[in-house]
Amino acid sequence: MKLTFDNISKQYGDLHVIENFSREFEEGQLVALVGPSGCGKSTLLHIAAGLEKASGGNILANSEPVRGPHPERTLMFQENALYPWLTLAQNVALALEFQKIDKKKAREQAFQWLEKVNLKGFEDYYPHQVSGGMRQRAALARAFISHPKVLLLDEPFGALDALTRMTLQDSLRDLIREARPTVLLVTHDVDEALFLADRILVFSNRPATVLKEFNLTHCEKTHDLSEFAAMRRQILGLLGIHAEQDDVAKLLEGAEV
Numbered sequence: 372m373k374l375t376f377d378n379i380s381k382q383y384g385d386l387h388v389i390e391n392f393s394r395e396f397e398e399g400q401l402v403a404l405v406g407p408s409g410c411g412k413s414t415l416l417h418i419a420a421g422l423e424k425a426s427g428g429n430i431l432a433n434s435e436p437v438r439g440p441h442p443e444r445t446l447m448f449q450e451n452a453l454y455p456w457l458t459l460a461q462n463v464a465l466a467l468e469f470q471k472i473d474k475k476k477a478r479e480q481a482f483q484w485l486e487k488v489n490l491k492g493f494e495d496y497y498p499h500q501v502s503g504g505m506r507q508r509a510a511l512a513r514a515f516i517s518h519p520k521v522l523l524l525d526e527p528f529g530a531l532d533a534l535t536r537m538t539l540q541d542s543l544r545d546l547i548r549e550a551r552p553t554v555l556l557v558t559h560d561v562d563e564a565l566f567l568a569d570r571i572l573v574f575s576n577r578p579a580t581v582l583k584e585f586n587l588t589h590c591e592k593t594h595d596l597s598e599f600a601a602m603r604r605q606i607l608g609l610l611g612i613h614a615e616q617d618d619v620a621k622l623l624e625g626a627e628v
Contacts, residue, residue: 372398372443372520372553374419378428380578381414388414390578391428398520400588401547401554403564405606406574412557415579416523419555420446432521442470445519449526451510453498459485459509460494466517484512488542504535508542515546522552529559537594540566561606565599566592573609582609 374396381389388411396402404412417423418430421439430437432444453462460481467477485494488508498506507528514522527543528536544567547554558564564571571585585602596603 372433373431374521374553374555375431375434376415376419376428377431379415379418379425379430380427381411381418381423382426382578387578389425390580392579392581393428394572394581396553396555398553399547399551400569401556401567402570402572403556403558403568404572404574405558405561405564405610406579407576407610408559410574410577411579412574413525416446416525416555416557419521420444420523422446442517443519444521444523445514445517446523446525447510447514447527449529451498451503451506453506453509453513455498458495458497459490459501459505462498462509463513463516466513470517480516481512484516485509487515487546488512502535504531504539507531507539511539511543511546515550518550519552522547522554524554524556526557526559528563536560536563540594543567561603561610562596564606565596565603566594571606573606 376392376394379389379392380387392415404415406412414423418425419437421437421441421444437444453459454465457465460478463484464474464477464481467480468474482494485491488511490505490508490512493501493505498509510527528539531539540563556564556567565587569586569588571587573582573585574580575582585606592599
C-alpha cells in the first residue's frame with residue numbers, strides 16, 4: 372500500500388510538533404524515522420494509524436484519505452501489550468477474532484504465525500511464563516497475522532537487550548520480505564535503522580522537519596555495518612552527537628510526543 376503524507380502539520384495548543392511534512396512511502400519499503408525525543412516521530416505514526424488527526428494537510432492510503440483506524444494499518448508499540456490472562460496463541464488469534472474470523476481457524480493461524488517467529492511449542496504458555504524477547508515475538512506474530520498492508524512500528528525492540536534485539540531484527544526483516552507491507556519504523560537506534568531500513572529520515576527538533584534522507588534501497592546488509600560507518604557518523608552528526616558511541620539509544624531515549 373502506498374502511503375502519502377501531504378503537507379502534514381500537527382500542534383497541541385501553542386506547541387507545534389510537526390511542520391509541513393510531505394513524503395511518499397511505496398509498497399514494500401521500510402522507512403526508519405530517526406530524531407530527538409519529543410520531535411513528533413510517534414505522532415506521525417499515530418496520524419498514519421488514524422488514531423490522531425493532523426492539524427493541517429492530508430494523509431492518503433492508496434489515494435484514499437485516512438479518516439480513522441483500519442485493519443489494513445497495524446500499529447505495534449515498544450510494550451508488547453499482550454493480555455496476561457490469555458496464552459500466546461490466544462493473544463495472537465485475538466487479532467483475527469476481532470475481524471469475526473472463526474475461533475478454530477484463528478487458532479490454527481495463530482499456531483502457524485508463532486512457528487514463523489520461532490515460538491513453536493510455546494503456544495499455550497502465558498506471557499508471564501516467557502521472556503521479554505519471546506513476548507515481543509508473539510506481538511510480532513499478532514501484528515502480521517491479519518496481513519496488514521501498512522505496519523507502523525514504534526520502538527518495537529527498544530526495551531530489549533542488544534542480543535535479543537538483533538535476533539528480533541532478523542525475524543522482522545524475514546517477515547517483511549515475505550509479507551511485503553509498507554513499514555514505518557520509529558527508532559532511536561541508528562544501527563537498527565541502518566540494518567533494517569530502505570530509507571532513513573532524520574528529523575530535527577520540533578517542530579519536526581526532515582534534515583536529511585538517506586536511501587539504502589539497493590544495499591545488502593548484515594549486522595556488520597562497518598561499510599556504513601561514514602553514513603552512521605553523518606546521521607549522528609545531524610542529531611548533534613559527534614563522538615562515537617556504543618549505545619546511541621541511551622543518548623536519545625525518552626518519552627515521545
